[in-house]
Amino acid sequence: MPADLEHATERSHLLPNGTNNRRLSAVQQDGDSHSILSSHVSKGEQALFAQPIGERLPYNDYTTIDWLHDLVKDSFRYRAIHSRLGIRNSIYSAFDSCQGWIAAAIIGVLTACVAFAVDVAAATVSDWKLGYCSSNVFSSREICCTNHSPLNIAEELGEDCKAWHTWSFDYTGAFAIYVAFALLFGIISGSVTMLTKSSLPATAAKKDDIKSGGEQGVAGKTMYLAAGSGIPEIKTILSGFVIPNFLDFKVLAVKAIGSTFAVATGMCLGKEGPFVHISTCVAYLVGMWFPKYRDNGRKMRELLSAGCSAGLSVAFGAPLGGVLFSYEEISTYFPRKVLWRAFLCSLTAAVVLRALNPTGTGKLVLFETHYGTSYQPVHYLIFVVLGLAGGLFGGVFCKANFLWSKSFRQIPVIKKYPVFEVFLVVLATALLQYPNPITREPGDVIIKNLLVDCRSSKHSWICEREAGDGNSAYFGWLVYGTVVKLVLTIITFGCKVPSGVIIPALDAGAFFGRLIGQWITTISPGIFAMVGAAAFLAGVSRMTISLVVVMFELTGELEYIVPNMIAILVAKWVADALEREGVYDLAQTVLGHPFLDLDHSLSIVQKENALVEVLIPPRQTMEEITVDVPKDGTISRYVLDMKLDQLKRRGLMDAGLVLVQNGLLQGYLAESELDFGLNNMGHAWEATSRVRLLGNADEEDYDLSMFVDRTPLTICASAPVEYAVEMFGKLGLRYLIVVEEGSSKVVGVIIKKRLVVWLEKQKQ
DSSP: OOSOGGGOOTTSOSSOGGGGSOSSHHHHHSHHHHHHHHHHSOHHHHTTTTSTTOOOOOOOTTOBOOHHHHHHHHHHHHHHHHTOOSHHHHHHHHHHHHHHHHHHHHHHHHHHHHHHHHHHHHHHHHHTTTEEESSOTTSOHHHHHBSOOTTSOOOOBOSOOTTEEESOSSHHHHHHHHHHHHHHHHHHHHHHHGGGEEEEOOOSOOGGGGTOOOOOOOOOEEEETTSBOSHHHHHHHHTTBOOTTTTSHHHHHHHHHHHHHHHHTTOSOBSHHHHHHHHHHHHHHHHTTSHHHHTOHHHHHHHHHHHHHHHHHHHHTOHHHHHHHIIIIIOSOOOHHHHHHHHHHHHHHHHHHHHHOTTSSSOSOSSOOOOOOOOOTTHHHHHHHHHHHHHHHHHHHHHHHHHHHHHGGGSHHHHHOHHHHHHHHHHHHHHHHTTSTTTTSOHHHHHHHHTOOTTTOOSSHHHHHHHSSOOHHHHHHHHHHHHHHHHHHHHHTTSSSBOBSHHHHHHHHHHHHHHHHTTOOSSOHHHHHHHHHHHHHHHHHOOOHHHHHHHHHHHOOGGGHHHHHHHHHHHHHHHHHHOSSOHHHHHHHHHTOOOOOHHHHHHHHTTSOOBGGGGSOOHHHHHHHEEEOOTTSEEEHHHHHHHHHHHHHHTOSSOEEEEEETTEEEEEEEHHHHHHHHHTSGGGSOTTOEEEOSSOOOTTOEEOGGGOBSOOOEEETTSBHHHHHHHHHHHOOSEEEEEOTTTOBEEEEEEHHHHHHHHHHHHO
């Protein structure tokens, strides 16, 4: 209380400040220890030395960030900057407030530049399977045959193309060259992806660790950081987990190069998913320029969420769709300020990409259509049918791809040599797709051809077939294309090359929709191809609102928002009935990434009448992680070394020590801080010395109390398990201490990974 109660005001401190003027006494006096501490602990963390929450080291691999701690840490940083007086400090305060906007704009510009390079390169390399441009071998067929070129506005397509030379006019020869180039590009893409091979630590406890306190550590795993779309890993990162090196510049470069050659193979994949990963890498690298984001996991994830929007913006020329995609599909934490910065980031990316003009059209709309006819109420039934088909396709795809990953990809030779799997998939794709004149083209060209309105474009191959009398062969190609796209997408998604599932799903839906449109003569069949594409993608990804906006921005058809909404909603209902989780959620399960989805988690626990006590670790585990601290607040270093060895053997990395006195909670010391304190700072003290964990430190003390969280959140063991799920999901906790009802004595501790493992077990 204030010394003079009569002069106390609402600004007076409730507790004397003297209790906080301690910590680091001996450590500060020892030059080496202080240097080690300063090199590992940021200035923002050092500001928390005197606080009961304790400071943290940078998050290590596959641990969970502490959202609450980072919130308090940012508040300290904010007050330290904005409380200073003077013109210079005012300018710096203004700059600090603008850093998020500046970073978002830079991310948009850089993402658009990378996307421009990938778009132009992918178009050129893909056309090499068919021929080459004699005037410039690095030109795509469209640029070679027209005045279309990047950085310039396009003119009309030329009828003759003397500069373009096909490899062979013989069908067999052209087929063989097509397959050979596809295999070459596949090997290049797979080999480049192998450069990002990384060995990761354990992600979660063993299943039997929930029941028994085995001493064996959890084995790590190997992953290829540039493989796949990257969206499942980004969702994991944004939920609060740390995946080492996943957003490094090397991964960005490999992702860009690998996706260029992967798309060029003609496999059923797209570069749209990799673009989201690329934009997130750019956001991470830009965020590292600003200490505000570099030293704070929570703030960094805000920037990454904004950066994700730029990926879809440049992939489809859909800035609004990119913002909604980041909100609906990827981000776990998305406050309004992130929404605004995502809006700026996506807008900047779209503006710069339009200026660079990779398609040569001078427009953002990739598949611009002008159908000119409106649908009638009777057509709603057709849109519902397309939704049913899209949901069926999505449900079958998700189940089949999951089983394929759990069976074929577990074959030893496939698991050991991922490039061999890529070789087989490319070979199957080339052999199956080349005979069909429609599927011979790249995925985005296929969509553009299938959405065409034949009243405004008479010269396309599709329009010529639909105008003819005997078009049974054309019907067969549409059916063939739908089935082949389904089968090939199932076996392709998950290969060790940069790949996305958005374009293949749109292709399959456009095939089916165009097929249905052959029997509806009142309006253009391209309309049904457009709605079918949206429905099939909704069935696969479970996107809804963002997908409607993306389809509008892709085609420029505002009038057909309602048909797209109908088909997308029906597709989601049907797909959810067949398989509860979408393709990205199942990919997280296959890859073994820890992820806590609040909505899915609550739907699981609502089926169980469980209490928090089911999450309490076994007795042996609690004995290993509990430290009964004497009244003097110190404990033998030998005991802490033994406890640290036991924690490391368990391999969970998010674990720590619970500090108690007479069974009552006194604090929590995380494993990473304990390891740093003993092995990095401990050289200045004898092995037999005692370590201070609680209380005020004297000058000669070996003091680790600055790392102890004196304010951990607790929950009663008899509380419903829904309480724990809500607290972890909404507060972003790393750990939660469980206390006994009535006595408040510590009976357990729950880390986020333990909850994730328990939920996975209940789901299975």
